[in-house]
Amino acid sequence: MDLLKQRIVEDGTVLPGNVLKVDNFLNHQVDTKLMDQIGEEFAKLFKDEKITKVITVESSGIAPALMTAFHIGVPLIFARKHKSLTLTDNLYTANVYSYTKQVSNDISVDKRFLNPEDRVLIIDDFLANGQAVQGLLEIAKVAKVDVAGVGIVIEKSFQKGRSMIEKTGVRLESLARIASLDNQKVTFVE
Ligand code: 5GP
Secondary structure, eight states, rough: HHHHHHHHHHHHHHEETTTTTTTTTSSSSSOOHHHHHHHHHHHHHHTTOOOEEEEEEEETTTTHHHHHHHTTTOOOEEBBOOOTTTTSOOOOEEEEOOOTTEEEEEEEEEGGOOOOOOEEEEEEESSSSSSHHHHHHHHHTTTTTTEEEEEEEEEESSSSHHHHHHTTTTEEEEEEEEEEEEGGEEEEEO
16 A cells, blocks of 8 residues: 555654554554545455454554444454453453563453354554464454454564464455564565
């Protein structure tokens, strides 16, 4: 997606540890117009997949997942990282190690929102080592729902996430694929 790549080059900054900071348009301040186009693009890519729900992890997956769900015309579910008083014990839970925060969190989805007749699309802002996606795949497996695919806004292709997902056989679509962040420069996969 050229518009997204252009924005990464213009506004992204590379931090130590191979972290790309894009908080002025993607995951802190959000460019709603760009997010709308991202949602439209995922909806187009997965249009034949008979998706019934879009699923992500709070908080930075919510913006692209919401716009994708809106364009497909289905509900969005975001797995929660912190147990809230309104969440009961009736939960699907997986443990996820956060790449950027370097802590483990349990992520949870209320069992009422996933049923065996569902076919879900997993959306996230970044793919690094694939922990977040793996947690959602685990939840989908226990809930016995089909996974139609994984849609990623920015994939860091030099990390392990892509090969992990490819091994599961689940379809993966990334809108921008980064080959390297060496020397604080963003290089895209050709
Ligand atoms: P993974 O679970 O694939 O290792 O990492 C994915 C999660 O870590 C994403 O949901 C995202 O929040 C965060 N993340 C991973 N790499 C980056 C990065 O380079 N920049 C930012 N802003 N977040 C990242």
